[in-house]
Amino acid sequence: MLATPADNPYQEPRSGRLTAWGNALLAGTSSPDDAVTAVQGRDDAHRVTGLPGEVPDSLHGLTWALGRLRTLGAKGLRLALPVAGHPLGLTGPAAFNSLALGAGEAVLAVGVPYGLVPEVEVYGPEGDQGVRVLWQCLPVNEAPPADVPSLDEAERELADGLRQATVLLTRLDVAGAGPETLRALEAFRRRGHREVLAPGYPQRAVRVLESARQVSALLAIAAGGHGAAVSAAEMAARREVLAPLDRTARRAQVAAYNAMVDERRD
Template sequence: MTLANPRGPVAPDTYHGGMSVLPASVRLALWATASFADRSRLEDVLSRALPDVDHVDGDPLARLGLWRDLGERAVLVALPRPGDLRGMPRGSAEFAAAATAAGECVYVPGMGGALVPRVEVYGPEVDQGTRMTWTAYDTDPVPVHALEALSLGEVERELRSELAELTEALDGLDARPWSGSDLRATADERLGGRGWGLPDGLSPRCIRVMTMAAQVGTITDVGLSHVGHAVDTHGTERRRALLADLQGVADRALAQAATVAALGLAGMRPAGARD
């Protein structure tokens, strides 16, 4: 399936390394859930969720349609990384390996099932396009109580706390990833000019937490790409480890906030939840 691409081809580094912008799985989960909720055309989900992808393979719409027809109300998201599969539904080793390699997946909690994207850049350097192939996997259902236990307030507090702690540690190395005009300009360029492209109906707090997490992920990604600027080997390795930890914190917060947002769109948040 070829998508209209009003923004032009996506830069190759958009999908490289950490979560520099909102991952495709976050956007797909939210737009698909919104479509499930208001019974709008599923055919519009891909163009709204993935306007920066030129070609989509694997027919994810067929799987989304099946999930909806079988009674699923929400499409959720996980952003796994090596050694940290928190938020992932239980599935095969093949699924876990594919999702970890991609750094993302969407899944449905009721009947179980997941989609994992693989991104390829094609074409000559002066005119590159992006192909995203989605592969379906079977997974176990996710217990409702595990989803209801998610607290957006706790997610936000943990993100702010760990951000402050890791930033202080980076300051102690005199190795802040966002210091220096070139690094700041690079981060601003990646963040600027890319609307988040979120569906209506999300709570302001969900949007705030997702935006904060994505911004931290972008800055961290830039810092990791320039990690060799540290003065000595020990400092370099320490800086890399701290940035990787910070990237994991940002990814986890983004996935949890997006999952809470999707549950809210689907009307699946428990009474009294303050999102």
Template structure:
């Protein structure tokens, strides 16, 4: 939602196209009881400037700036979107929306959110960190006998494409980070010694941090030239 919402705000796609793409992926989306199109249109009337992505993990509240109740809920599900408006920021948590046996969609739980964080990496910084983490993880895992499918060099499924209007570098970084995230999800410690588990765990934690930072930076990159002017 963040990528297509930002593409709409930047004038690269229409609201209907953005909402259609989001809902084609995850099903119908509502914020409270308000359909996605109407909710985004209302936010824009209220001064919506951009959507920010947060991908926190325990001990690393990446992209979050409070309040504590919102941070805690976002860490529990591993992601959040933040709508940046003129007067306040609004936190949006995507939750499963299941009604009956056939309706499956997404319900955005609405929270207050703190100010935009300015300590997040630029796209160039995130790409460099991702490359370094991938190289370090590959070196660390090469010495560990484990399932061949979890080597960073053996990338998984495609995905991670952003929306029209994003720079080519952002598309590239997002795609690589998404594929590496798949590798991280498939990591398997079975059959390893305690020492091997520890060595691989440290390498994968650093890679996970770099992947999340890269995805956040890629989703924000559509507005980077504007911020730097």
């Protein structure tokens, strides 16, 4: 059964899992079986199509696909989390960017000009649904990814942004924006996360990602009017306050997932 937003205010992007565990596999810190199991999570199946050297329109499992990327020269993977007006992590061309923007996420290979975008299919009756994921591989431009910060920058931005948003939400005094929202966030924190990123990631990246997850949970709780009904005007005010923090949280997530390749020089 699929979790609802109320059950889990933060949903890890599938491209994040593929980036983290694909990097662990490519670096030799995870076995293929462990990596694929972690990427698929509760989904029923993941398939990949469009990789160079395969029969057109054929489907392959993640183990084959990651091995094929390694053979082609991939040194690692990077995450992109684009939204309209903010192509975070993308490099072009327009065809790939458009597909990634529609999905809200993508994975870009490091060392070879290819990227992967997930297409998610939910099937079955309500209450007993399953999920299948098809990853489409397309060419990408070899260029610096858009607007990706370092871990240092991301950590500073998160701390500043969360303080500012907490003050502003409380000052707004709209139903559920202050104490109720923060209590819901604390409940999310207490649940904890046993699996953050993948073997081989620096501890600082784990810390940044956990902070970004908490911020994303706060955004989801606040945007949903947690605790009471709110008016359209109140919701508009809340969205205006939270929009900069959403950008900050997405930048931090990308920095954390990409740390295994972007922070090697450190």
